[in-house]
Amino acid sequence: MPSIIRTCGLVVAFALPIATSAAYPDKPIHLVVPYAAGGPTDAMARILQGPLQQALGGATIVVENVPGVGGALGAQQVLRAPADGYTLFLGNNGPSAVTPLLQKNAGFDPVKDFAPISMVARSTMVLAVSSAVPATNMSTFLDWARKTQGKANYASAGVGSLGHLGTELLIKQAGIKMTHVPYKGQAPTLNALMGGEVQVLLTTPTEAMRGQIATGRIKLVGVTSDTTSPHDPKTDVVGKYVPGYSLYSWFALLAKAGTPPAVVEQLHAAVVKAVASEDVRKRFDALGVDAESSAPAQVMDYVKQDVARWSVIIREQNIEPE
Secondary structure, eight states: OHHHHHHHHHHHHHHHHHHHHTSSOSSOEEEEESSOTTSHHHHHHHHHHHHHHHHTTSOOEEEEEOOOGGGHHHHHHHHHSOSSSSEEEEEEHIIIIIHHHHOTTOOOOTTTSEEEEEEEEEEEOEEEEETTSSOSSHHHHHHHHHHHTTOOEEEESSTTOHHHHHHHHHHHHHTOOOEEEEOSSHHHHHHHHHHTSOSEEEEOOOHHHHHHHHHTSEEEEEEOSSSOBTTBTTSOBHHHHSTTOOOEEEEEEEEETTOOHHHHHHHHHHHHHHHTSHHHHHHHHHHTOEEOOOOHHHHHHHHHHHHHHHHHHHHHTTOOOO
């Protein structure tokens, strides 16, 4: 009998370290940002880094910037790693929905290959016009756009950008015509609007853009949220004049498909706690985005919704990457 007890004791003694080492997380977590350092997505990752570490009991989170191919390189890096919750992806409308539709070499399926964890932020987009356009709200904008009969130009941050696809969706649903002028990045689009190279810009607002709106050099005519935006409470909601139109720039945390449900649940709880902190909310607000967590299923709803509607726009307008 004593020998049996000693044997059982040895089994328990050896089993305990194994169980302890299996506890998540017991090594650094890599958070992949599919853009270069310094951009808004990178800024959000670094704002979340500390609160997420605290919410995960002091775990180490390493932010890795993997830019390229519209975010596809970052997504591919996550999918090459084991599905264990130690390599995560901070995705958004682009790499999590649009890039696989445009890039033949994207190498992943946004619906099948990722396990959603939680939203971290959403941002309402705005519709602005140059000072020369005789419009101050959605009603006068649509009247003007119809009268130009396609002679008006609109800017975007590049072919396949959310501003490009979102404007094409507006053109389709509103029954208007405009000509696309792509630029390399968001900053040049604002200069083009102020300089009169283009007349229309649908984009995520920046501090610089809001400064030009305040001076009257450009005019804000609409917001793309479902309801009145707290950031622009006096501005028309586009969807009230173009039924069914709604558009958000969203950001979410995802893991590789096949990650254990218990790990996903633990990560989800940590994101909810981090996003709810007052510091994160204030710092996100300064970036022009609203901190917002969600159930994993809601993230997948956003991905599926974007894949469905943008695949139609891309096909109908024969949009191809530059």
